[in-house]
Amino acid sequence: MSLSPFHLAIPVYDLTKARQFYRDILALEEGRSSEQWVDFNFFGHQLVIHLHPQTESQQQAHTNAVDGHNVPVPHFGVVLPWQDWQRLAERLQQQGVAFVIEPYIRFKGQVGEQATMFLFDPCGNALEFKAFKDIGQLFAR
Template sequence: MTSRPCFHLAIPVTDIAAARAFYGGVLGLAEGRSDERWVDWNFYGHQVVTHCTGERRSEPAGHNLVDDHQVPVPHFGLVLSIPDFHDLAAKMRAAGAEFVIEPYLRFAGLPGEQWTMFFLDPSGNAMEFKAFADESQIFAV
């Protein structure tokens, strides 16, 4: 049996209804299996599970300086196509999202040039989405 690579990530959330509103409503992800305290999401073909812990992250554990921006750590996200990246950025703006790092072109003209943006979910989980004009540059040094 051959399968395509797919990641699975479980993240803590404070409120399942808020998770549904954000992941399903704002991000537009399809909901899979669920129970009172967890929901599976189709995260662009990958599985993200929100598990209700009742505890909100007050702030990221730390930050790292990348291209003159303080990147929140930990964070998770995905590499999108450039059109999908800009569509998501517009969707987040329309929803009134507060960006941790506004969408911008990072490493312009250098190896690994990429569009990137960071925002928090309602439980304080930091998320990064990025896009490369040339996906062969994802691991460029």
């Protein structure tokens, strides 16, 4: 599967803390930056954090029920290969990262079975990291 990189720009109200999180906790490579924004290589995609006043969704996350968990909305993330997801989950757990939804297997034994975890960055942006043992199930019904 060949994909084009996406570009995603998100608001952060504390550029210093957000930069430290994406660079040091998630271990993303930093690209260009200014006093107002920072580019990151988000698993081959371009993520830009932009200085912006706190948004309503950053103050109080809305959630929807999915597989018995309250999933924060909005959220963004990436689908990783299974082993990469496992390594990331272990590394984040070792760093003591607080999860909104701890790493687990969702839809176990069903179509679309996947590994998933949710966390917030320091500015309240929700992230999801997931993996499929069978990537062909990504869009399965």
